[in-house]
Amino acid sequence: MSEEQKVQEELQEQLDTETPVDAADATATESADDQLAGALQEVAELKEQVLRVQAEMQNVRRRAELDVEKAHKFGVEKFAGEMLATVDNLERALAAAVADDEATKAIREGVEMTLSGLVAGLEKFKVESVDPVGSAFNPEFHQAMAMVENPDAAPNTVIAVMQKGYTLQGRLLRPAMVVVSKGAPQIDESA
Numbered sequence: 001m002s003e004e005q006k007v008q009e010e011l012q013e014q015l016d017t018e019t020p021v022d023a024a025d026a027t028a029t030e031s032a033d034d035q036l037a038g039a040l041q042e043v044a045e046l047k048e049q050v051l052r053v054q055a056e057m058q059n060v061r062r063r064a065e066l067d068v069e070k071a072h073k074f075g076v077e078k079f080a081g082e083m084l085a086t087v088d089n090l091e092r093a094l095a096a097a098v099a100d101d102e103a104t105k106a107i108r109e110g111v112e113m114t115l116s117g118l119v120a121g122l123e124k125f126k127v128e129s130v131d132p133v134g135s136a137f138n139p140e141f142h143q144a145m146a147m148v149e150n151p152d153a154a155p156n157t158v159i160a161v162m163q164k165g166y167t168l169q170g171r172l173l174r175p176a177m178v179v180v181s182k183g184a185p186q187i188d189e190s191a
Contacts, residue, residue, distance in 0.1 A: 003043075004040060004043055007036070007039070008036070073169050074168060074169065074171065076125050076127075076168070077168055077171075077173065080122060080125065080127045080166070080168055080173060081173055081174065083118065083122060083127075084166055084173070084174055086118060087115065087118055087119065087122070088163065088164075090111055090114060090115040090118065091115065093111045094108065094111055094112060094115065097111070122166075125168075126168060126169045127166055127167070127168050127173065128166065128167050129164045129165070129166055130142075130164060130165035130166060130167060130175075130176045131161055131164050131165075131176065132158045132161065132165075132176055132178060133158055133159070133160065133161055134157065134158065134159075135157070135158055136156060136157060136158070137156045137157065137158055137178070137180045140172065141165055141167070141172060141175060141176060142158060142165065142175055142176050142177075142178045142180075143165075143175040143176065143177050143178065144178060144179075144180045145162055145177045145178065145179060146179045146180070147179075147180050147181070147182045148179055148180075148181060148182065149181070149182055149183075150181040150182075153181040154181065155181060155182055155183040156180060156181070156182075157180065157181045158176075158178045158179070158180055158181075159179055159180065159181045160178065160179040161176055161177070161178050161179075162177040162178065162179065163176065163177040164176055165177075
C-alpha cells in the first residue's frame with residue numbers, strides 16, 4: 001500500500017469516528033480535505049519530476065557509453081591517416097625498383113617486407129584499403145580525378161586508381177583517387 005493511500009485511509013478513519021457537531025468542525029474538515037488534495041497534487045508533481053530526472057540520467061549514460069565506444073573504435077584514426085603516407089611511399093619505391101636488377105634485389109625485398117608488415121599492422125586495427133578498379137564509381141569512397149572515354153568499360157566505372165583509398169572500421173579515412181570512364185560520344189544521326 002502506498003503512502004498516499006495510507007494517509008487517505010487515516011484521514012477517512014478520523015472523519016468517520018468524529019461527527020461534526022458545529023460549523024467550526026465542518027470548516028476544519030473542509031480545510032483538512034483541501035490540505036489533503038494539495039498534498040496529493042504535490043506528491044504527483046514530485047513523482048513526475050523524479051521520473052523525468054531518471055529518464056534524463058539514462059539518456060546521459062547512454063550518450064556517454066556511445067562516446068566511449070566511438071573513442072575506442074576510432075581512436076587510431078589520426079595515427080592511421082599519418083601511416084598512409086608511409087604506405088604510399090613504400091608502394092612507390094616498389095614500383096620504381098627494377099625487379100630484374102640484382103643490385104637492388106635485396107633493397108626491394110626489404111621494402112616489400114616493410115610494406116607487408118605495415119599493412120598487416122594497419123589491418124589489425126581495421127584499416128582496409130579501397131582499390132576499386134572495375135567497380136562502379138561511388139562518390140562516398142572514390143574521388144574522381146579524371147573522366148576518360150573508354151568503349152570497353154561501362155559508363156561511371158573505375159578504370160584506373162591513382163591512389164588507393166582507406167577505411168577505418170567502415171568509416172572513410174581517405175578516398176581513392178580514380179579515373180572514371182564516361183560513355184562513348186553520342187553521334188547525332190539526325191544532322
